[in-house]
Amino acid sequence: MKKPRRDVITGIVGLLGCAFFLIYIQKIKMPPKLLEPGPRLLPYVAIVIIALSSVALIIQGVKDRDKEEKPYFPKGGIKKITKSFIMLCIYAVMLNYLGFLISTPFATFAFIYDLKGENKIKPIPSAIIAIIVTAVLYLMFVYGFQVRLPSGKLF
Numbered sequence: 106m107k108k109p110r111r112d113v114i115t116g117i118v119g120l121l122g123c124a125f126f127l128i129y130i131q132k133i134k135m136p137p138k139l140l141e142p143g144p145r146l147l148p149y150v151a152i153v154i155i156a157l158s159s160v161a162l163i164i165q166g167v168k169d170r171d172k173e174e175k176p177y178f179p180k181g182g183i184k185k186i187t188k189s190f191i192m193l194c195i196y197a198v199m200l201n202y203l204g205f206l207i208s209t210p211f212a213t214f215a216f217i218y219d220l221k222g223e224n225k226i227k228p229i230p231s232a233i234i235a236i237i238v239t240a241v242l243y244l245m246f247v248y249g250f251q252v253r254l255p256s257g258k259l260f
Contacts, residue, residue: 110166110167110169110170110174111166111174112162112163112165112166112169113162113163113166113167114166115159115162116159116160116161116162116163116166117159117163118159119155119156119158119159119162120156120159120160120163122155123152123155123156123159126148126152127152130148130149130152146250147250147252185219188219189216189219192212192215192216192219195212196208196209196212199211199212200255200257201255201257201258202257202258202259203257203259204254204255204256204257204259205239205243205254205255205256205257206239206243206254207257208257209235209238209239209242209243210232210235210236210238210239211235213234213235213238213239214231214232214235217231217234217235218231
């Protein structure tokens with residue numbers, strides 16, 4: 106019997122994780138005066154997106170079962186993931202001290218630059234994208250989900 110592809114295994118683990126969190130969030134007590142859809146909807150949206158992605162991974166893995174699998178991390182992949190993780194940790198610290206509105210555009214610009222790979226990026230369009238992403242996230246969380254974002258200790 107052939108060993109299942111990594112995509113299929115990852116998809117199954119994703120679906121199991123979705124089932125676990127779907128059961129877990131049923132036990133969380135929310136304050137009764139929340140505006141709906143608000144914060145109560147966000148975990149369900151995330152679970153649906155992850156479940157759909159997991160199903161797509163399973164389908165892709167079954168479809169490509171006869172193809173040879175490439176290594177999970179290309180050359181230098183672990184170094185790149187470690188760098189991205191460190192950037193996320195720095196962003197979390199920045200959120201604590203500088204707040205969402207100041208740190209997110211810088212972090213988004215840094216992630217755009219980090220994820221560019223071999224492509225050349227222009228700084229002005231990247232800065233504009235970072236500002237637009239920050240504005241959309243702010244509007245989505247503050248007005249759509251009614252979630253307060255970090256304001257920072259310094260400002």
